[in-house]
Amino acid sequence: MTTHHWQAVALSREVTRHPLRVMYDGAPVVLFRAGGRVSALVDRCPHRMVALSGGRVVGDTLECPYHGWRFDAGGACIDIPGHIGDLPRCRVGRYHATEQDGAVFIARDLPDAPPYTHVLTGQSPICRLVKSTAQSRLVDVAENILDATHTHFTHKGLLRGLSAKRHRVTVTVTGGAGWVAASYTGEDRQDGLVSKLLDGARTKTIGRYRHPGIAELEYWGPRGLVLATTFHLRQADTDTVEGIGWLAGPAQGVLGQIKAMAFKPLFNIALAQDRRVLRSAYENARLAGGASPVIGPLDFLRRDITAIIAGELPAAATTPQQYQIAL
Numbered sequence: 001m002t003t004h005h006w007q008a009v010a011l012s013r014e015v016t017r018h019p020l021r022v023m024y025d026g027a028p029v030v031l032f033r034a035g036g037r038v039s040a041l042v043d044r045c046p047h048r049m050v051a052l053s054g055g056r057v058v059g060d061t062l063e064c065p066y067h068g069w070r071f072d073a074g075g076a077c078i079d080i081p082g083h084i085g086d087l088p089r090c091r092v093g094r095y096h097a098t099e100q101d102g103a104v105f106i107a108r109d110l111p112d113a114p115p116y117t118h119v120l121t122g123q124s125p126i127c128r129l130v131k132s133t134a135q136s137r138l139v140d141v142a143e144n145i146l147d148a149t150h151t152h153f154t155h156k157g158l159l160r161g162l163s164a165k166r167h168r169v170t171v172t173v174t175g176g177a178g179w180v181a182a183s184y185t186g187e188d189r190q191d192g193l194v195s196k197l198l199d200g201a202r203t204k205t206i207g208r209y210r211h212p213g214i215a216e217l218e219y220w221g222p223r224g225l226v227l228a229t230t231f232h233l234r235q236a237d238t239d240t241v242e243g244i245g246w247l248a249g250p251a252q253g254v255l256g257q258i259k260a261m262a263f264k265p266l267f268n269i270a271l272a273q274d275r276r277v278l279r280s281a282y283e284n285a286r287l288a289g290g291a292s293p294v295i296g297p298l299d300f301l302r303r304d305i306t307a308i309i310a311g312e313l314p315a316a317a318t319t320p321q322q323y324q325i326a327l
């Protein structure tokens, strides 16, 4: 499913000559920097299956901590210490790896385009990178990020005001192969702390899910895009979703450097609030014995995100929808 897509797995600054283990769809991957570039190999020595991330980088190779077999960036075994004569052909699986906008991306098969990071790519935006982990499933985390209705409760005061006041909003849901988006118009301002920081005036908010695991929110004001938050999510293992997110705003926009600095900690508070509800949902669902969650009348994206994850065309691609709600 995700083999032909770049998937963000680490921040660039985390990948050094010291090997780093990350999980990718339940498989361990070791990342390391050698010869000026990032390499990604299956984190399992073919000899006795020890984690190569416990070893070290020697020259341009990764050395296993157990018997010292060495592997080059392409995964070929190029040294078996103590062995005299020709080396047996032996290799460890490799991934394609690349870096963009401060993150490391990997793919099983080489994708034909560079990784997508965020909508402001190429416009030298002000950018902050965040990383987060939640005990959850991909569909639940993606939906949580794009779900506007939980903000009144989970993020009261932060993303929303303290009052119960709501605005009448039009929601337009559109989609295509591998994506679905909900556009919210009619809400001139949101009253939370974060919105005040963004100067309030709001022409529209867009929440979009893109294959493989990208959940992005765009806040538009009268003068254009004010802020975009793009989360690259992946199911690290059965019960953990990891996300690498870009908070990006136009350099000349209202989100100046100072605001960007204030925004990141507030954003981290919102992430912690989400982590709490996601974990509660995940743990309780496990105790529910196969009962499935109700898809409510305001859960505009849930079915389509599920379809995209399953490799299907979302319903919104053929039947766009419009709703009126009080947000």
Ligand code: FES
Residues within 6 Å of the ligand: 045, 046, 047, 048, 049, 050, 064, 065, 066, 067, 068, 069
């Ligand atoms: S287990 Fe890796 S060299 Fe033996």
Ligand SMILES: [Fe+2]
Residues within 6 Å of the ligand: 144, 145, 150, 151, 154, 155, 270, 274
């Ligand atoms: Fe949230």
